[in-house]
Amino acid sequence: MKALVLSGGSGTRLRPITHTSAKQLVPVGNKPILFYGLEAIADAGITEVGIVVGDTAAEVQHAVGDGSKFGLRVTYIRQEAPLGLAHGVLIARDFLEDDDFLLFLGDNFIVGGVAGIVAGFRSDPCDARLLLTKVPDPTRFGVAELGPDGRIVRLEEKPRRPKSDLALVGAYLFGPAIHRAVRAISPSARGELEITDAIQWLLDEGLDVRSTTITGYWKDTGDVDDMLEANRTVLEDLEHGVHGEVDADTEILGRVRIAPGAIVKGSRIVGPAIIGPDARIVGSYVGPFTSIAEGVHVEDSEIEYSIVLADSSIRGVRRIEASLIGRTVEVTPAPRTRAAHRFVLGDYSKVRIS
Known part of the structure; x- marks a missing residue:
C-alpha cells in the first residue's frame, strides 16, 4: 500500500x-x-x-x-x-x-x-x-x-x-x-x-x-x-521537561517544555506550554496552551492560548489571547494618545463612561 x-x-x-x-x-x-x-x-x-x-x-x-x-x-x-x-x-x-x-x-x-x-x-x-x-x-x-x-x-x-x-x-x-x-x-x-x-x-x-x-x-x-x-x-499530551536556562525568579506550573538554548527570566509559565530553542522570555506571563517557537522574544508581556512562530518579538503588550502570530513579527504597544469624548445628548439622557 x-x-x-x-x-x-x-x-x-x-x-x-x-x-x-x-x-x-x-x-x-x-x-x-x-x-x-x-x-x-x-x-x-x-x-x-x-x-x-x-x-x-x-x-x-x-x-x-x-x-x-x-x-x-x-x-x-x-x-x-x-x-x-x-x-x-x-x-x-x-x-x-x-x-x-x-x-x-x-x-x-x-x-x-x-x-x-x-x-x-x-x-x-x-x-x-x-x-x-x-x-x-x-x-x-x-x-x-x-x-x-x-x-x-x-x-x-x-x-x-x-x-x-x-x-x-x-x-x-x-x-x-x-x-x-x-x-x-x-x-x-x-x-x-x-x-x-x-x-x-x-x-x-x-x-x-x-x-x-x-x-x-x-x-x-x-x-x-x-x-x-x-x-x-497536542499540548494536552505534552511531557514536562525543562532543558533551557530558567532563573530563580521564574515560576513554572504544570506541564511545560523548555527547549535547550531557551532563556526564561523573572517570568511565570503555566502549562501546558512549550518554549522553543533559543527563545527568550523575560518578565512575562505565558499561559496554558501556548506554543512559542524558536528564536521568539517575549518581554514584559502576557500571552495565552496562542501560537507564535519563529523569530518574532512581543514587547510591552499586556495581554494577548487566541492569536496566531507569524514569523519575524514585531508586536509592541501603540503610542498613547489623548482621549476625549464628544457628545450630542438629548434631554433626560443617562451616560456612563468607564
Missing part, C-alpha cells in the same frame, strides 16, 4: 500567514501540522509516499526532504493549480499505479493516527473506505448520507442543506477503481474535481464503498480557530 498526501492548497482561510508560508507547515506544538500526518503514515507501516505540491513546493520539499527522517520514501508530484482533491489523485496515477492507497490531506490532524484503519483495509479490502465524524457545522465539509442499513448512499460537498451531520475526515482508503472515477467526473461549480463526486461515481457504479464513523479527535486546520484547537490538543 502507498500513501498520497495532498499539500498543494493555497490556505486562503489562514491568510495572511499563508501569503508567505505553506499552510501545511504552520506548526502546532512547535511541529508542522504536515509532520503529524507523515508520522501517522509511517506508524501505519506505509513507506512509499507521494506528496502533491503546488506554489509552496520548494518550502515543503525543504522541510520534508526525501522522507528518510520519517522512515519514508517520498516522491513529489507537482500540481500546477489547486484543482481539487480528485485532481490530486488524477495527476498521481503514475506514482500510485494499481496499488491500494491512503489519501491523506496534509493539513488534517487525527489523534491516534490511521494505523488501525489501514490494517483493517489491508485485511478486508474494498473499493473505498471513508472515515466519518459528527460535526456541528456540516456545511463546511463533504457530507455523507447513510441508508437504513448504515451504508453510504450519497455524498455532497459543502451542502447548503446537509442531509446529515456526518463529515468526511481527511483520510480515505482506495483501491484502483478510484482512477476510473476521477477520470469520469467533471469539475464542480467551484471549478474543482471533487473527491466526493468521484466516490459518488463508485457508489452509482455499484462498487463496494464502506465507512467507519470515528469518535476520536479530528481537525481540519483550515483556519485560525482550528489551528489553535489542534495546538491545544
